[in-house]
Amino acid sequence: MTYRITSVSLLLGLVAASLGNGIASADIPGKHPYYIHARSDLRQAELLLQKADESNVLQEEKAAYSKVHTAIAELDKAAVLDRKDINNYPAIDSSLKHLDKFRSIYKLLRSAEKNIEKEEDNHSAVGWRNRAKVNIEQAKHYVENAASKDVIDDLRASNY
Template sequence: MRKFLVLPAIALLASLAAHADNPGDHPYYLHALTDLRDARAHLEHLDSDRVDHAEEKAIAEIDAAIGEIKHAAIDDGKDIHAHEPVDAHLKRTDRFHKALELLGKASQDVGHEEDQSSTKGLQKRALKHIEAAKRETHRVIETVLKSE
């Protein structure tokens, strides 16, 4: 008798776990993860290429936004360093502008209307981090332009 109860319980738990990570439920968040990782890559630098602490703050905010999305079990399984290659020929300011563009796309993806109340808090927190990363990236661009 116990076997008959245990097997359906295991099947139910497995289906719930699979549903929690179902990318079909949140395709925009998956797009945002890709854009956030790519933006992060454009902001990363060599120590000799450092502008100021705004870059580090922007990267920290991007990491926080990625963490919020992944915390909600919306995970594509990719490492934070899995991103498109950054064009090695881009000037510093062009890299930062590209990061800003990618942050805008991520913001747009995360900002899509949510029909699940359980993800509205996530959406708000992720957008807050993305907007903070955009502010810091603007600050980096201004600093670079003043120094040129």
Template sequence: MKLTGILMMLTIAAAGNAALSSQALADDWRDGQPWTWQQHQWHPEAHPYYLHAMTDLRAARDLLARPDYPQVMDDERHAVDEINKALRKMRDAAIDDGKDIYERTRPDARWRPEDRFHQARELLDKARRDATHREDDPYLRSLQRDIVHHIDDARRAIDVAMSDALR
């Protein structure tokens, strides 16, 4: 008797699941048809903040990509690595404005390390503000969290470098 009841419940559940899943099919794909994959489309005009963030991150990276004092070298390298990770995540999300990511501008040689760090920190703050604008696309939300995480790590590395430079 128990076995019959269990089998009946399984039959009802399977029938309900089949009915629900057939209604849930949003596309017209059927067995035997070729499967196609459509790439995620990104429209840069709808996301101008990412372009601004990428520009700010590149400028901050250019300020920090010249470790010149031994006591802050590791912190600068760590900050540059985190900035590169954030830029890579933006590229992974197809958020690239077509600029050469390896193009470097020469930092002002007259700056003391703490001045470069303050300027880079301001640029990272601006990039973080730009990168945290509301994102409608769920695909980009997880990448946005990763981008913000890497920017925050770079900011922490700059804070450590500034404190090391002032010792």
């Protein structure tokens, strides 16, 4: 029994082999993807904090922004060593105002905190993770204060 290899069969075989090779060399999720998810949440929170709010909460917003930015920088150090892509530009809901904005930021900070609390495989990244966690905790504190001031201000102005 003789088999004839047609040019179409040969072409299909070569395409399949080259695709399989490309898939094998693709970026496989690393040992600790959780801090990358945390970084994405922090980046969203950072962008929301850049949206100016009422003047009575600007000081807390700036302080929270600074802490979130520092936490991102700490996670970036780990990501660079792990050769992870850290260029993310998440979309934010620009229609969020006042308390809804702070609620959304707080949820993002809690999500980031939960993600970086997961066990870390790379021991050199543990220090960066811990420093990021401290900054997230401090940012949460500033967001809590900003939300409280916003609610009190709205109550006094009879906005409820």
